[in-house]
Amino acid sequence: MHDSFRGYPAAWQGFMKGCPNTVMDAHIYQAWNRPGRITNYYDQACSFRSGVRAMEDAVEMPLIVGEWSLATDNCAMWLNGFNDNLPGFPKVVCQTVQCPAPYMGSEQAGAPPNETMPLQGPFGTGVSGPQFGKCPTGFEWGGSEDDFMTTLADKLQASYTSGHGWFFWNFRTEIEPRWSFLEAYARGWFRQDVSAFGTEQAKTACPNSDALAGPEDAPWLNPAAIVRAPTIVDRQTEEETAGEQAPVEKTGSVVGLGPVGIAAAGALATLVAALAVRQGAIQQCKSHRKGSPGLSEHLVAADEGAYEAYHAIGA
Numbered sequence: 001m002h003d004s005f006r007g008y009p010a011a012w013q014g015f016m017k018g019c020p021n022t023v024m025d026a027h028i029y030q031a032w033n034r035p036g037r038i039t040n041y042y043d044q045a046c047s048f049r050s051g052v053r054a055m056e057d058a059v060e061m062p063l064i065v066g067e068w069s070l071a072t073d074n075c076a077m078w079l080n081g082f083n084d085n086l087p088g089f090p091k092v093v094c095q096t097v098q099c100p101a102p103y104m105g106s107e108q109a110g111a112p113p114n115e116t117m118p119l120q121g122p123f124g125t126g127v128s129g130p131q132f133g134k135c136p137t138g139f140e141w142g143g144s145e146d147d148f149m150t151t152l153a154d155k156l157q158a159s160y161t162s163g164h165g166w167f168f169w170n171f172r173t174e175i176e177p178r179w180s181f182l183e184a185y186a187r188g189w190f191r192q193d194v195s196a197f198g199t200e201q202a203k204t205a206c207p208n209s210d211a212l213a214g215p216e217d218a219p220w221l222n223p224a225a226i227v228r229a230p231t232i233v234d235r236q237t238e239e240e241t242a243g244e245q246a247p248v249e250k251t252g253s254v255v256g257l258g259p260v261g262i263a264a265a266g267a268l269a270t271l272v273a274a275l276a277v278r279q280g281a282i283q284q285c286k287s288h289r290k291g292s293p294g295l296s297e298h299l300v301a302a303d304e305g306a307y308e309a310y311h312a313i314g315a
Helices: 038-059 142-160 181-186 199-205 259-287 295-312
Strands: 024-027 063-067 095-098 134-137
Touching (some): 024 038, 038 142
Parallel strands (some): 024 063
């Protein structure tokens, strides 16, 4: 079963416990991230390892990463639907390439896109589509592209192999190598034998990943970890420390946090509260087996509140 993009353990803890032949499917992407430095993507890729482990422990069933890619943006054409995108996306300047020839040959109406025509409707809530015969593809990382993609592929595999397997999405695409296993493999972004990626390779890719498996790194499993007062570290702004890693002070198992960290802790506390409301709504529904007016709406609202609180953590 798919986690319906509610990839936090508290949403599934105990669900279908004891049922045979169950597997959790998670789709974990960086394509909808806010733009960041290369090191941000590396650190997040390795942090997924503790998330996969925590999820398996909480739901007590195998977890498979059923979809992932090497995309760090959602520039790929029609990724979110025909002529559509999420509001406010893409958040980077996408590359463009000549649109491919149509599958059905010259008799296919409107293909390839006319080189004299701008973006054509109908439109969805965002922008994605061919313009003047060019189709959008992912942002390229300049001269660092190959090194970045190779390193990122290793780090993501290090995390996803900690579960019970993964499926890269997709096997082949026409113009987008970050979503095409065959093209990524041809460019050397994947190792020759991805099935041979084991413990030693994972340790090399994410040398500190073993330290990421504790409750401090999965605070949704340990709400007490959220409310402990952290040591506040004064930090300069990103503009003042451009290109450098801001210092982080550690006190025991609690990482010192600046203003961004304090906001994140607040978001986590909000998530815990929202999950408590959600759990209460579930118990109400269980105690009224034949249903009661308003209870289902209350559960839906509580579920949406937890979902929004979870995603606010990454905002």
